[in-house]
Amino acid sequence: MPQSQIATIRKIREYAKEAHELQDDTMDLDPSSTEARLAQTVKELQTRVQEQQAALDKLKSQSNVDLDAAAHASEDPRQKLQQLIAVKDAYTRLKPTATFLPAPGSVLPALLAARTLQQNVRATKQNITSTQAQLTTKEATLRREEGNLHDANLLTQAMETRIERLRAQREDRSQKTPAQLARELIAAKRAQKKDYDTEMQRLGEAMNDFINDYLSGMLAAEELGGPVVGDMLDVEDDTLAVGFTKKGRAKSTKKPVSEKTRQRKIDQIWGKKAAAVEDEEEEPPTEAEAADAEMRQLIENLFATLVGPGGGKAYFQLERDSAASRFLVRAKIAQFHPRDAKKLRLIDFGRELDD
Template sequence: MAQIPSEVLANIRQYAQKTRDAQQSQMELDESGDSKLEARLDQTIKELQMRVNEQRDRLEKLRTKSSNDVPQAPASDKIQRLAQLRVIKKAYEDLTPTEPSLPGPQSILPTLLATRTIQHTIANSKSAIESTTEQADAAKKQLEYQEQELHDANAITAALEARIERLRNQQSQQSQKSPEQIADELRAAKQAKKTGYEAEIRRLRAAFNGFVESHLAVMLAVEELGGPVAGELADINDDMLAAGFSNQGRSKVSRTLNNEARTDKRQQRLDNIWGQPVDSNNSTPRDEKDAAAAELHGLVEDLFNALLGSGGSGEYVQLERDSAAARFLVRAKVAQFHPKDARRLRLIDFGRELDDRP
């Protein structure tokens, strides 16, 4: 390869120095004013047009000269081929010292080119940042999911290992005990479970009885007297129970009656709806709330006995009438009517397996 002449290098260095000086003087375009900027742009456009025209003229001259001197295709003869190579070599040597076609020092073209390059770089950088951010977020979510999966897997593994260790210890201890000791431990464990179940039953029964006496009984009494369905009316007093309810479910206005007449009418209504009390020797007067509570307790006890098989009539209980207590148990999804007989009721066995359901 031919070495670049020193004159060409000197010209290039001189032009670079002039360009740097021009750029340093033009760092802030805004300070020069709009008129100066437009003038410089016009000058740059004219300069570019001049250079385009010059290049066009040179191209035409080169085409004209190539059509006469420069061969269009390599010759087959070695001597002619060598002559063609010498012509091409001479053309390169003639063009090498030529000063490169570069914009003048006062041209704003380098600034515009640099600005465009910077804008493209910034746009590409923003796009790359957005794409990288999305990829990072997706990778972070995937990492969090994998970490959670790993945490769950480690927890399951630890639990299984602990369970296996306990079973091994139990098996080792059981193998060292006699059959009588094992039987005694099983009986003791069963008795402890039975005691715990009985205590829990007593607790739940007390809670149920307290709920009935405090809230549910008076609501059932209102429903039996023709009032709103249990749960719809919260504020209920004794005067409302004594007066009763109309066909529209509204509380009746208590008419002016003496106490003895009002008591006789109320007692007659109690006997007609709930019947005579089982303990007729009890001297304590009962009211609608007590009668509804007693009916609910009796119905629940009969349903439990039927479910346990101690009722003697299967799992269904024969109802004497359509009572508010029975309807409430059905609405609460505690009991259900027979599919073909609405006078028969049974508890829903929540402990029954799904495959055993009819």
């Protein structure tokens, strides 16, 4: 290894050793002499200020120049040149003068250093707060942009897949005769209709189960003055037989209700059609069964109106304001006429797509 490199490494090691020694040294902060050193420093500064003030007063007394006027540049070029020459001469004379430094035991350097550190700490804290706010905003923007990028990538992928599928279909159709295309289209439509019929049957069965198991009891409770559909989920037949109070609470079931009174109430609310039975040996319908029949008949009438001559614009004329019609409106399945609450129609969700 060259001697120059060896000497450089040795100097680096010596500097590192001295730096560690200076770092390990404790600062002299003797509390007993702090006040005395501060007083001595203040006294030195006051003495220095008095000396500077005396020198300034002496300069004012010996000079006939207006210092206030000389402090500003003159508009006269010649006078301005004289001012610059005077300033240059002053700097030349002051250059060899020794700089004023505090005494070795003065605490002024420590105070100045402490003030500088305090200012730096305050500025750093302010910058940290500002940076944290900016970082939060940038992170939110980054997450939003990442979400937008993810959505754009998904859309791009879906569009590319769709384009490839359309290209393949076009190439496949270009190789087939019109008769083959017609047969395939008819087969596809038949398969689609079959799927729709199967799905409609499944949904119809699910709707029937829902009405029979859950909705009929709640509709009957609302018709009898009880809570609105959805507020009381489990409604028993005994509760419906007894009825509800004016406040919508179930009455006590201690006293049994006669079948005549119960059947008369059913006839008053749902009409005698609900009590009609095909076989005389069958028992009369309960409140839940009457509400079930009314809901099914209402849905059937609304569907018939929807597919009838008026299409989605025609309304079905209601015989009365029932819990079934109110439930369909609250569920966003049907809607009343804007000017007649006795007219109801289903909301045709596919009308815009068909148009």
